[in-house]
Amino acid sequence: MDASTVLLALVVVTALTFDFTNGFHDTANAMATSIATGALSPKVAVTLSAILNFLGAFLSLKVAATIASGIVDSGAITLPVVFAGLVGGLAWNLLTWYYGLPSSSSHALIGGVVGATFLAAGADAVKGSAIVAKVLIPAVLAPLCAIAVATVGTYLAYRITARTPDSVRKTGFRIGQIGSASLVSLAHGTNDAQKTMGVITLALVVNKTISPHAGTPTWVIAACAVTIAAGTYIGGWRVIRTLGKGLTEIESPQGFAAEGSSGAIILAASHFGFPLSTTHVCSGSIIGAGLGKKLAQVRWSLAGRMGVAWLLTLPAAALVGGIAFKASDLIGGTLGVAIVFVIGGILAAALFMAARRAPVNHENVNHEWTGKLVPEKVAP
Amino acid sequence: MSDYIDLDSLWKVLVIGLVAGAGLVSIFAAGLASLGASRGEDGTASSNPIGTVIAGLCFLIVAAGALLGIYVMLDK
Incomplete structure (x- = not known):
């Protein structure tokens, strides 16, 4: 196995x-509301979504x-740039997951690539204008759009069923929730798995494979499908808890209105080519439902923290992507990429260990929100 | 400013979001309301078949909307 094969393998694995991480970060988008209202048990929800x-x-x-x-000049894309960009996106995904903050995986990836390209091929x-038009402005518009639609949807859902017996209302909206959440999950699979397929295909083209x-x-296609499904099944419980319990207390009519609005906006945006992030839409819809x-x-205050994280996504991932590129470039060649790969792996493992010490999982995800991401341990 | 915001697509997304999102949610809610009204307060005996029929129609519209969504999703 020669050096270029090793380099390609490292890029594919990354x-x-x-x-x-794209999978487990985004389980919450589709399933947080269904888990919070009990429309689906946590395990069933992540399995269905996967x-x-x-x-x-x-x-x-x-x-x-x-x-x-x-956004970046496609001529500047080399395997080390793709690798460093992925490292930047990964770092931001893991960090935001640790703090239970939903954030856009595509913005993180774009940020990482922008940072790496900046150092590899210059400013x-x-x-810059494409970054503003395709990333920063949509990050503000997506939640506003979703808040507007979901607020109207939730208001009408309660208004119309105001005199409906509770048994019918609760069960009915729960069934609706399962349907709308499934639609959002399917849309996620068609959109997001495709992105990684594109990255790997590009790497194969650049390498002339x-x-x-x-x-x-x-x-x-098969590897990406299996991986995103596995990530979804593992479930980003920290993010699920923030969206399902943290932002607002969700009842089944709200959950249905939120996912219905998200689904409609995501599909409309993708149809008209307006680059809205699934994560921003779904988070906005939940705020609207409240x-x-x-x-x-x-x-x-929590919604504000999320907003700050969204605006930081691109520069933060760009910074890590830039550092990862520079480090691997200074060491040089495949060895440089391999060393950055190992260091990244160690840091990621450390973060997972830290998360395990105060876990959020399918058992405590729905515990009462007391202002903290990780619920207090209940005395046995 | 419009160099940075594709206003033409944005208002379409917002309008379709409202019609398909909030609209279908409302129709589903109307279906539940109709289903609830066709039953007694205790949620049992079906005394009014028209309510059940209207509810069925509402749910059909919502299902058609979801199918249209899947079609749009895959037709890219």
């Missing part, structure tokens, strides 16, 4: 790791071999 993500990954027909297209290779006009190899119900309370 891409799949990113895909995995299956639908897997199917979605296979159903997405067009995979584009691009990464941050239109000219990064298109496949020709630029060749389609995505089947093993890439606003649309009379006397419901939205915890704005």
Whole structure:
């Protein structure tokens, strides 16, 4: 096995790791509300979401071999740049997961690639106006759009069923929740798994393993589908807890209105080519679900922290991506990439260990929100 | 400013979000309300078949909306 094969293998493994974190970070988008209202038990929810993500990954027909297209000069993309970009995205995904903050995996990946490209090919290779138009402004508009739609939806859902017997209302909306959450999960699979497939395909093209006009190899599709499903099944319980319990207390009509709004906006945005992040839409919808119900309370300090995290996503991932590129470049060649890979792995493992000491899992995810991500241990 | 915001797509997303999102949620809610009204306060005896029929129609519309969504999702 020569050096370039090792380099390619490192990039593919890093891409799949990113895909995995993409899965567990975003389980919450589709399933947090259903878990919070008890429409689905935590385990069943993540299993259903994983299956639908897997199917979605296979159903997405067009995979584009691009990464941050239109934002960085595609000529500047080399394997070390792709690798460093993935490391930047991964670092941000893991850090935000640790703090239970939902954040956009695609913005993190774009940030990482922007940082790496900046140091690899200079400022000219990064298109600043495209960053504003495709990343920063949508990050503000997506939640506002979702808040508006979900507020109206929630208000109407309560208004229309105001005199409906509670038994019918609760059960009915729970069934609706399962349907709408499934739709969001499927949409996630078709969108997000495709991104990693694109990254790996691009890496194969750059390495001249496949020709630029060749389609995505089947093993890439299968690997990405399995990985994102596995990540989804593991479940980012910390993020699920923030969205399901932290932002507002969710009842089944709110959960249904939130997921229905998210689904409609995500599909409309993807149809019209407006780059809204699934995460931003789903978080906004949950805030809207809190606003649309009379006397419901939205915890704005938490929502504010999420907003800050979204604005920091791109620069923070860019910083890590830049450092990862510079470090591997200074050491040089495949060895440099391998060393950064090992250091990244050690740091990630340390974060997982830290998270295990104060775990959020399927057992305590629904505990009363007392202002803290990790619930107090209940005395046995 | 419009160089940075694709206003043309944005208002379409917002309108479709409201119609398909809030709209279908409301129709589903109307279905439940109708189903609830066709039953007694205790949620049992079905005394009013028209309510059940209206509820069925509402749920069909919502299901059609979901199918349209899946079609849009896969037709890219």
